[in-house]
Amino acid sequence: MTRKTIPLLAALALFLILPQLIAVKYYLHLSILALIWVIMAQGQNLIQGYTGYVSIVQAGFMGIGAYSTALMGSHFGLPSSVTIILAPLVTACFALLAGYPSLRVKGHYFAIVTLAFNMVIFIILLNFTDLTNGEAGISGIAKPGYGRGALIDFNDRQVYYYFVLAVAVLMTALAAVIVRSRIGQILIAIRQNEDLVASVGVAAWKYKLFAFVVSAMFAGLAGALYAHYQSFINPEIFGVAQSLDAILAVIIGGSGTLTGPVIGAFFVVFLPEYLRFADSFRLILYGLILVLATIFMPRGIVGVARDLAGRIRGQ
Amino acid sequence: MTGKIFLKGSVAGLAALMMSGAAMAADEVLTIGVADALTGGAAVYGLPQANAVQMAADEINQAGGIKVGDDTYSLDVVVYDDKANPTEATNAVRKLIDRDGVKYILGFCCSGATGAVASFIEYEDAVMLVGNAAERSITTREIGNLVRTRPPADYTGAAAGAFVAQQGHKRVAVLGALEISFYASYVEAFEREFTKGGGEVIAHEVFASKDRDMSPQLTKIREMEPDALLVVGYVEPAAFAYRQSVELGMDIPRYGFTSGSEEQFLRVASSEQMEGVWDLRPTELTLQSTGETGLAYHKNYSERFGIAPSPSSPYAYDQAWALKHAIEAAGTADDTEAVAAALRDLEIPSEAVMQYLPVNGKMFDENGQAYTANGAFQWQDGHWVYVQELPSDPEAYSAFLSTLD
Numbered sequence: 001m002t003r004k005t006i007p008l009l010a011a012l013a014l015f016l017i018l019p020q021l022i023a024v025k026y027y028l029h030l031s032i033l034a035l036i037w038v039i040m041a042q043g044q045n046l047i048q049g050y051t052g053y054v055s056i057v058q059a060g061f062m063g064i065g066a067y068s069t070a071l072m073g074s075h076f077g078l079p080s081s082v083t084i085i086l087a088p089l090v091t092a093c094f095a096l097l098a099g100y101p102s103l104r105v106k107g108h109y110f111a112i113v114t115l116a117f118n119m120v121i122f123i124i125l126l127n128f129t130d131l132t133n134g135e136a137g138i139s140g141i142a143k144p145g146y147g148r149g150a151l152i153d154f155n156d157r158q159v160y161y162y163f164v165l166a167v168a169v170l171m172t173a174l175a176a177v178i179v180r181s182r183i184g185q186i187l188i189a190i191r192q193n194e195d196l197v198a199s200v201g202v203a204a205w206k207y208k209l210f211a212f213v214v215s216a217m218f219a220g221l222a223g224a225l226y227a228h229y230q231s232f233i234n235p236e237i238f239g240v241a242q243s244l245d246a247i248l249a250v251i252i253g254g255s256g257t258l259t260g261p262v263i264g265a266f267f268v269v270f271l272p273e274y275l276r277f278a279d280s281f282r283l284i285l286y287g288l289i290l291v292l293a294t295i296f297m298p299r300g301i302v303g304v305a306r307d308l309a310g311r312i313r314g315q
Numbered sequence: 316m317t318g319k320i321f322l323k324g325s326v327a328g329l330a331a332l333m334m335s336g337a338a339m340a341a342d343e344v345l346t347i348g349v350a351d352a353l354t355g356g357a358a359v360y361g362l363p364q365a366n367a368v369q370m371a372a373d374e375i376n377q378a379g380g381i382k383v384g385d386d387t388y389s390l391d392v393v394v395y396d397d398k399a400n401p402t403e404a405t406n407a408v409r410k411l412i413d414r415d416g417v418k419y420i421l422g423f424c425c426s427g428a429t430g431a432v433a434s435f436i437e438y439e440d441a442v443m444l445v446g447n448a449a450e451r452s453i454t455t456r457e458i459g460n461l462v463r464t465r466p467p468a469d470y471t472g473a474a475a476g477a478f479v480a481q482q483g484h485k486r487v488a489v490l491g492a493l494e495i496s497f498y499a500s501y502v503e504a505f506e507r508e509f510t511k512g513g514g515e516v517i518a519h520e521v522f523a524s525k526d527r528d529m530s531p532q533l534t535k536i537r538e539m540e541p542d543a544l545l546v547v548g549y550v551e552p553a554a555f556a557y558r559q560s561v562e563l564g565m566d567i568p569r570y571g572f573t574s575g576s577e578e579q580f581l582r583v584a585s586s587e588q589m590e591g592v593w594d595l596r597p598t599e600l601t602l603q604s605t606g607e608t609g610l611a612y613h614k615n616y617s618e619r620f621g622i623a624p625s626p627s628s629p630y631a632y633d634q635a636w637a638l639k640h641a642i643e644a645a646g647t648a649d650d651t652e653a654v655a656a657a658l659r660d661l662e663i664p665s666e667a668v669m670q671y672l673p674v675n676g677k678m679f680d681e682n683g684q685a686y687t688a689n690g691a692f693q694w695q696d697g698h699w700v701y702v703q704e705l706p707s708d709p710e711a712y713s714a715f716l717s718t719l720d
Contacts, residue, residue, distance in 0.1 A: 026409050033406075232433075236427050
């Protein structure tokens with residue numbers, strides 16, 4: 001067992017016993033949302049943290065995943081277990097169409113193009129009412145499994161927690177496999193110097209497109225899990241503000257690390273709730289904390305923790 | 316026993332009785348929750364609703380609380396901001412139920428947030444009372460522990476369509492925020508009834524909530540030479556539409572669905588530009604059309620919060636009184652199923668501010684939906700004047716609502 005695997009196993013054990021530690025079910029609800037955001041943030045991290053391209057469309061992709069699983073279930077009568085698997089694939093198709101033209105531009109221009117994509121997705125979800133039911137949204141989205149009283153009852157929040165935890169662990173492992181593979185090394189190289197990568201004969205655009213599509217799949221899966229958990233979706237949840245939250249989750253947690261998005265996701269979900277005591281000032285406080293964290297912790301919480309650990313070891 | 320000792324004993328006994336009585340009156344507290352938009356764009360509806368619930372709770376407490384058998388409950392109100400956002404609303408209600416142990420949740424000004432909570436509330440040991448949220452589907456799901464005080468938008472739209480047809484118009488152009496579902500459903504019902512009356516809607520022009528220049532749509536409508544114009548949307552863009560219709564020389568009757576106050580319209584359009592405009596909406600709280608209860612509500616709210624109540628705020632005030640009577644009728648504050656059933660069986664409380672139209676003698680129909688009167692208001696010399704009640708049929712609408720999934 002290496003020095004790195006011990007904290008990982010400890011974290012996993014903590015997540016496994018968390019429902020038993022939580023006395024108030026409300027925090028279990030927030031933990032489920034945070035785990036869904038872990039999946040979203042791991043996807044965001046692939047394109048933003050490892051490839052160096054800030055995408056502002058992840059919430060839009062999350063919306064595509066959420067709506068596709070709900071619509072496939074209601075229109076084609078497919079079981080939730082199937083639609084949850086298909087939803088990321090549908091999202092990937094849209095990401096392929098969106099990514100091919102948008103990845104021809106770099107830096108801020110890429111961010112602006114993806115922002116526009118998110119707005120287009122939002123407008124379509126809002127106005128294509130025959131399909132999406134517009135602002136009123138879709139309600140009564142079925143949970144996976146066979147309903148209440150079944151052997152595994154996904155209506156039970158604890159069961160859904162373990163289900164989402166399993167998916168989040170799986171997707172984090174997948175992200176780890178990707179970033180440690182040759183593809184991941186090229187993605188990091190693109191982030192460091194894209195021109196240099198191209199000069200050695202690597203078709204950088206293919207790898208960028210790969211990262212973009214895979215990150216969209218992560219978001220689509222997160223959207224599908226969200227839809228089945230909440231049983232309700234409407235366009236408001238998939239606007240630009242949520243895309244910015246995904247970016248913040250990566251920055252706050254630690255960009256370009258696997259642990260960062262996990263920490264960032266919990267931060268983004270829990271902090272606004274803890275600031276509710278501040279009533280109408282809480283969003284100002286939230287914004288202030290984020291600004292200060294970004295200025296003074298540019299490498300995120302993981303970066304600070306590593307610095308601290310390094311100093312302790314040095315002493 | 317001497318007279319002195321008897322007197323002492325009597326005084327002591329009376330004091331003990333008074334103390335025990337006081338203890339009994341204050342021995343139970345029932346915490347009720349409010350989830351509503353306290354910040355953000357929808358706070359104009361949500362904040363007055365939260366205030367209204369607090370005011371009603373205080374009045375109930377001052378009137379002796381809620382009496383259940385030998386117990387008397389005083390109400391304590393916990394308020395959370397849902398920002399009219401579905402995820403925030405879900406979080407707020409989860410917290411009320413799971414952490415605060417609340418069983419009765421009031422408020423809910425806006426449809427998106429309300430729909431999100433309604434999607435899971437039937438599985439909770441709680442009762443949800445919805446206020447201003449107008450989306451029809453909230454009460455089509457047969458959720459036993461949910462009731463709503465505001466009628467759906469299409470119920471009012473149908474009454475408006477019949478009214479405009481009665482005015483003799485044949486060709487009406489619609490301009491509105493039709494991407495918002497409850498405005499769209501208002502127009503849909505309007506068109507259905509207007510067509511039955513021999514009319515035709517010749518245009519469906521759209522503006523977004525943030526648009527302020529409607530002259531392109533109005534120019535197009537002007538070329539079609541309609542008999543009348545129907546404007547549906549939030550107050551400010553609607554006010555721009557009224558103003559610009561005058562600036563473009565459109566001399567036709569103008570109808571609308573906004574529930575805007577005079578002050579809100581006068582920030583955008585002059586009184587001359589507004590002259591003659593009709594607003595076809597639920598009667599809600601309008602000083603010209605309300606009774607003594609409404610006038611008292613207006614006075615008390617204004618004194619307490621330093622601002623006039625919004626027209627839709629009594630939807631939430633009435634929720635609190637309906638809940639009090641339902642708990643007393645059910646004879647329990649703990650059994651939410653019994654209280655939810657009692658709500659369905661409730662007659663209109665005498666304290667209700669809105670002018671509800673009963674269905675089978677009850678405040679809420681079998682879907683948990685209440686119905687108010689609809690009114691035609693006209694702008695005359697700088698004021699909204701209540702002209703007449705619109706032809707509304709809550710019994711028929713209730714039957715129709717029961718057929719929907």
